[in-house]
Ligand code: SF4
Ligand code: SF4
C-alpha cells in the first residue's frame with residue numbers, strides 16, 4: 255500500500271463539464287498524481303461497480319461526486335461510494351444544489367418522457383417506443399435504471415462532507431479545494447471549499463462603479479444592450495446575480511461580458527437561493543406606478559424559476575413544481 | 586375525508602400598524618373569523634420576504650395570506666409597495682411551482698375588522714376547496 259491519498263471520482267446526471275474541470279488542472283494534475291492514487295474514475299479508467307464493491311468500507315479517502323441524482327442507478331452508486339469513503343465531496347453545482355438538470359423538476363416524469371421520446375421536433379418515433387425498466391431481448395431480461403420522480407442534490411440522498419461550487423468549478427477553485435483536503439487540516443463539515451464566504455460583487459472589478467443604492471427603472475436582457483464592460487452590469491439594468499451569489503469564481507462571466515447567473519449558489523445561511531435573488535430584484539425595481547412595474551416584470555422576468563433557480567431548484571424549499579393531489583398540478 | 590372535514594392551516598402575516606390592528610379590532614368587536622388562521626405579526630408587510638412564504642408552505646401551512654396597510658398608508662411610507670413588487674414576482678414563480686393558488690395578498694386597515702373577517706373566511710374556504718398541501722411529504726415521496 256502506498257501512502258498516497260486514495261481518491262474516487264464519479265458522475266451522475268451531469269454534462270461532463272465537471273470531469274473536464276479536473277482535466278483543466280493541466281500541469282497541476284502531474285503534481286497531484288504524486289500525492290493521489292485514483293481508485294475509481296469511470297470516465298477515464300475502465301472499472302466497474304463490482305470493483306468498488308470489493309473495496310473495504312472507508313478505504314477511499316475522498317470521493318468527488320458530480321451531477322444531480324436523476325436515476326435509481328445514481329442513488330445506488332452514491333450510496334455505495336458513501337460506504338466506501340471517509341470523505342464525500344459534492345463537486346459542482348449539480349451535486350451541490352441540483353444544478354441545471356434540476357430544472358426538470360418543473361415537469362413531471364411523464365411529461366418529460368413523453369416530450370423527449372414522442373413530441374420533441376427532432377424525434378422520429380413512429381412506433382411510439384418508450385423506455386422501459388425491464389425489456390426482453392433474445393429471451394434475456396434486461397434491466398434499465400428507473401427515472402426518479404424528482405432530481406435531487408447529492409446531500410438529499412447521502413451524507414455529504416464538503417461542497418465545491420460552480421458550473422463547472424473553475425481550476426483555481428478546484429485547486430484550492432484540493433489543497434485544503436490534502437493538507438489534512440479539514441474545515442468543519444458542510445463547508446463550501448475553494449470559494450469565498452462573501453458575495454461575488456465583493457471581488458468584482460466593477461463593484462466600484464456600482465452605486466450605493468441601485469434603483470432600476472427598466473430591465474434589459476443582455477442581448478438588447480451594448481454593455482459597457484467597465485460599469486457594473488446591474489447598474490446598466492442587466493440582471494446580474496452577483497449581489498446574492500457566493501464569490502470565488504474570479505468573476506468569470508463578468509469578465510466574459512455576461513452577468514452572473516448564480517452558479518456558485520447562495521451565501522452561508524441562505525436557505526433558498528431563488529427566493530433571496532427574487533427578493534433582491536424586487537427591492538431594486540423603482541417605479542412610480544405599479545402597473546408599470548407589473549409590465550416590466552411580465553416582459554423581462556417571464557421565467558422566474560429559470561432566472562432564480564437555474565442551478566438550485568432541487569435544493570430550494572419547494573424543490574420543483576408541486577404535483578400533489580390538491581388539484582393544482584398533476585404528475 | 587374520513588375524519589370529518591379538512592381544516593386548513595393558514596399562516597397570516599400581518600403588519601403591526603394596520604392589518605394587525607384591524608384583526609385586533611375584529612376580536613374586540615366580537616366579529617367572528619375562522620380559527621384556521623395562525624397570525625404572525627411583522628412590523629411592516631415589507632418585512633415579509635419570499636423565503637418566509639415558501640418556508641411556511643414547506644413547514645406545513647396549507648396557505649399563506651400576506652396582509653398590509655392599503656397603498657399610500659404604510660407606516661414606513663413605501664413598505665407595501667415593495668411588498669407588491671415582490672408579490673408580483675413571487676406570484677409568477679409560484680405559478681411555475683404549481684402553488685399560485687396557495688398565497689394571497691390583501692390590504693387591511695386598522696378600521697377594517699369586518700373586511701378582515703371576510704377576507705380570512707374567503708381564503709380559508711378557498712384553501713379548504715383546494716385540499717391539504719402536505720408540501721414536504723409530496724415533494725419528497727418517490
Ligand atoms: S452586480 Fe454584477 S457586475 Fe455589478 S459589481 Fe456585482 S458582480 Fe459585478
Ligand atoms: S460569474 Fe456567477 S455564473 Fe459565472 S462562474 Fe461566477 S458564480 Fe458562476
Ligand code: FES
Pocket residue numbers: 600601602603604628629630631652653654658659660661662664665
Ligand atoms: S406598516 Fe403596514 S404595510 Fe408597512
